[in-house]
Amino acid sequence: MAFGADRPLAMDAGVLLAPWQIAYQTYGTLNAARSNAILVCHALTGDQHVANIHPVTGKRGWWETLVGPGRPVDTDRFFVICANVVGGCLGTTGPASLNPATGEPYGLDFPVVTVRDMVRAQALLLDRLGIDNLFCVVGGSMGGMQVLQWAASFPERVFAAIPIATACIHSAQNIAFHEVGRQAVMADPDWRGGRYFVDGAKPSKGLAVARMGAHITYLSEATLHRKFGRRLQDRAAPTFSFDADFQVESYLRYQGEAFVERFDANSYLYLTRAMDYFDLAADYGGVLANAFTGSRTRFCVVSFTSDWLFPTAGSRAIVHALNAVAASVSFVEIETDKGHDAFLLDEPELFATTGGFLAAAARARGL
Amino acid sequence: MSEDRAAAKAEPSTPSAVLPPTARRVDLLLVADMVERGARVLDVGCGDGALLELLERERGVDGRGIELSREGVNSCVARGLSVIQGDADTDLGAYPDDAFDYVVLSQTLQATRHPRQVLEQMLRIGRRAIVSFPNFGHWRIRLQVGFAGHMPVTPNMPFAWYDTPNIHLCTIRDFVSLCEKADIVMERSFALDAGGSRVRVDAPWWIWNLFGAQGVFLLRRGGVPARRP
Structure with a gap:
């Protein structure tokens, strides 16, 4: 659903986002x-x-x-x-969308998003759908x-x-986890200050590390123990290297790699930030x-x-x-x-x- | 939370655990009979939600419940009742004054850590309280303690002393004197015998205290007389 310049999204950051769309x-x-x-x-x-x-x-x-x-x-x-929430990367306007002012993706020029902004956008969608x-x-x-x-x-x-x-x-702890994730993305040289789209690079390594860290917080010690324990991955003994010897390492690497295929790194920064600001x-x-x-x-x-x-x-x-x-x-x-x-x-x-x-x-x- | 507190929380103190289903049934009907049609009711320790369901169906009340056991809560919510997982001792404080017409505590008072505070909270958030509990002054209990010399085990209190959730047992007489001390007015009261029938209404207190297996009380705050809801 597209909203033109006459129907901007008023964001908490003090910006009127227009045009914008919501998938x-x-x-x-x-x-x-x-x-x-x-x-x-x-x-x-x-x-x-x-x-x-x-x-x-x-x-x-x-x-x-x-x-x-x-x-x-x-x-x-x-x-x-x-x-899809505002700031997302699957059709709704976000940092990967084209900035009409520059003709290239917003990157970090996209306004910081809040949970209120997401809800406001959904309300406008429902208005348009005629659902009071x-x-x-x-x-x-x-x-x-x-x-x-x-x-x-x-x-x-x-x-x-x-x-x-x-x-x-x-919580402070949750903000802390998010900050580690964001720093992982930003530490990837391919992130390029959020302008990785310019030459087609992707901060895949950094985003994958962010996902690996976050994924641990979605599980529990009991689940990790039950699913993986200390079992080794396709080998009988440790290799005395930094290979993914343990199944849990292999699993996390896979989670990281799969994630970067479907998610935009800048979106990850914006959406984690939106959660941090929620109070x-x-x-x-x-x-x-x-x-x-x-x-x-x-x-x-x-x-x-x-x-x-x-x-x-x-x-x-x-x-x-x-x-x-x-x-x-x-x-x-x-x-x-x-x-x-x-x-x-x-x-x-x-x-x-x-x-x-x-x-x-x-x-x-x-x- | 200290460890013993955590352990105490894990113990079920649901009415259904405290009292066998048949005894609770009689008590439910009596409680339901005291509640005005369409009233706002909070059932503290609502167990499997039998009373709330009865009240909603028969009396059209706006019912809410608090229940300690996770299984109890989940079964209530799955049946569409408005119930939260919580604890009579700690969670009543969150409600505003006069939020309910009736706050019910059925067969749970003796399992709370601070019965007096719970009663006072009930009468703060509710304009009336309905309380029922097993009477520790019943003659059978007196016989078991006095002559057999062991802690009583009865149909109303079917637990051995070492695994009972009932930590603050009292007699009808004890309860009446607490009400006097806390400036709580007893509007109506009954004693039920072991078979669930009412002990003669005009009988003196000592008869109730001896032959009542459980007591059921409709209470309100002292001081100003409350209007009927």
């Missing part, structure tokens, strides 16, 4: 009352291809466990929309931040909200509850026991803030050893609870 996918059918729309918000390295074959990787949709016919977010019943109210907004991690921002910025447009494995503030309470006088005052949205907050990137305490803080304004909230902590990534994986408890919550919300909405 999205939809699944299912919008009902006559336009009341059955569910917006799915994707995470840091996700995209709009929630439940279809990915055009670049050829892999299945990233949330087919939750979204699809007969799944908790049932595409036979609901009209599901997912859009969302039945539900759902997302995990950075997607969960967008869910919370939606509930705070547009409470009257959100009937139900499911923030999963997320927090209302990005919902700060916009409401430092009191998180004020973000939800008078909210009639029904919330279902979900966390995972082994998620150390977005621990349960962060979800509990959201729940306490919602309780403080007597909002309708359900909160489940799901037992799993799969770490932060659990929200993307086959977790029956996640499906049972979100499915039950959505069914009850649909009854309340008259769907």
Whole structure:
């Protein structure tokens, strides 16, 4: 969906972005009352291809466990929309898009993006699609931040909200991890101050290292131990070299290499930054509850026991803030050893609870 | 969080764990009977959500729940109930004053760490509280302690002393004197015998304390008389 110079995106950085466009996918059918729309918000390295074959990787949709016919977010019943975030690299305007002022990609001239900007862009898309109210907004991690921002910025447009494995503030530790990732990208000589597009180079090494580091934070010690332990990769004994002797090394290298094929390095910088800047309470006088005052949205907050990137305490803080304004909230902590990534994986408890919550919300909405 | 606290959290203190299902049923119906139609209700220690479901279906209440056990919470939410994983001792403080018409604590008081604070919180966030608990003054319990010389195990409290979640057991008389001390008004009260029938309403307190297997109380704050919701 393209927005011309007359419909700029007002960004927190104080910039009017124009022209700009937002790429999205939809699944299912919008009902006559336009009341059955569910917006799915994707995470840091996700995209709009929630439940279809990915055009670049050829892999299945990233949330087919939750979204699809007969799944908790049932595409036979609901009209599901997912859009690539602003600053992303899969069709929505971002640092790799052409800057009309220069005729070459924005690079670091792209304005810094915030979670609020992402939500504002999604709201403009929904306006254009003629969808005033969302039945539900759902997302995990950075997607969960967008869910919370939606509930705070547009409470009257959100009937139900499911923030999963997320927090209302990005912790110092998480900012620290992101900074290591960004420094890895910037330390790659092929990054060239963000202007790697000029001569067709790509800071693949740096971005791969960033992904390897980040990937560890999405897992847990228990998962790493179960999947890899100290097992060696296609060899009987250590080679006394810096080869990928261990399976876990080989796995991380593969994750890094696969990632650079589908993701833009500058986008990675911008989107990690957007998460770093996320502090919902700060916009409401430092009191998180004020973000939800008078909210009639029904919330279902979900966390995972082994998620150390977005621990349960962060979800509990959201729940306490919602309780403080007597909002309708359900909160489940799901037992799993799969770490932060659990929200993307086959977790029956996640499906049972979100499915039950959505069914009850649909009854309340008259769907 | 200290280690013993973590261990305590892991212990189930759900009503369903504290009381066998049949005994809880009777208690549920009595509690439901005290709740006005369409009221806002918080069920603290809501277990598998049986009371909330009953209240929503029969009384059209706007119901919320808090439950300690993960399994309990997940089964409630999966059935569409508005329930959070949390702890009566620590999570009531987040709610504003008068957020609910009724706050229910069914068969859970004796499993809390600070029963008095929990009661006071309930009556801060709710205009009324409904509390039920097993009566430690029941004659069978007195016999077991007094004559057999061991900690009591009854249908209402089916746990050995070393693995019971019940850490603050009290008698009906004890509870009544706590209410007096904390300036809590008892609007209605019942004692149920072991079979779940009500002990004679006009019987004196000592009869209730001896023959009541559990006590059920509708409470409000002292001082100003509250309006009916």
